[in-house]
Amino acid sequence: MICPTDHLLHRFQDDELSPLDRQTVAEHLRACDACATKLQHMSQLSDLLRSAPLPLPAMSAILKWQRNTRLLQDRSIRRLASWMTAAASILLVASLYVSTSTQAQAMPTLHDWEAAVIGIDIEPGATDQATAQWMLTDLTHAPARSQP
């Protein structure tokens, strides 16, 4: 094998070669001192970079990060709470509406024979509410009618 390019050696160093290519390069490195030395220098530079101390933040910066993230979290929780309140309100209104309409459907209608018995002029299928209204009207006028 001819000497691998630096690009290939970098990929070898980064363990980014296919197993077959890796084996080929490894065999070459065992036989070629120049390439082995080159790889060694590459690795030295990488090791130096890894071992170099990283700059540290000021304590005030860490406290600022803590404070700002907490503020955002609190805001998110408050927003979530308001959404949940709104959702609960919608649910409540919806369930009240469903409950009322179910009750209205369940309300018994006045049968034709009942209307005939009490002798009122109510359309067939009228509700109790209509009957009650008729009774109220009739009772209001009742004393006047009873006068001779």
Place this chain on the structure above:
Amino acid sequence: MIEQPTDEQLLERLSSDAHAMSLLIDRHGRYLYGIARTLTQSQTEAEDAVQETLLALLKARFDGRSAVRTFMVGILVRQAALLRRKRRGWLRIVPHTGDRESDCDEQNASDAKADLAVLLEKLSHEHREVIVMRELQAMTYDQMASILNLPRGTIESRLHRAREQLKLLWIK
């Protein structure tokens, strides 16, 4: 002895537990700053990049394919690039007057001046970015490609060029 939650568990609790974020900052804040400072070469920008990373973490979805720290560094690299672009736009309007240096940073500056940090400063941002991701964070080419949203081939050649440039600076 109380068992400490893992980083993964802390990430899951982030949206509802302020203590989880506090613990993550304690564990990774200093490291993230170190990376940010290497990437941005400015204390203020580095602090802002870490802040933005932590805020972005609240909305980010961790897929578990890498270590939590690698995941955080990925966000940091993107946030640093975003801030850099914003800052470049801003600098066109207001001339840069330099950064304030904290006591801590001054102390570290003397250490950092030793060789490599100074060499890294001389690299372009794109080259510094790939060097930091590969050498300091040991990311794979695929991880880097995914974070920078670039083809793998571009990452390979960029990293190669960055190393060549660094080697030249090192020899000088």
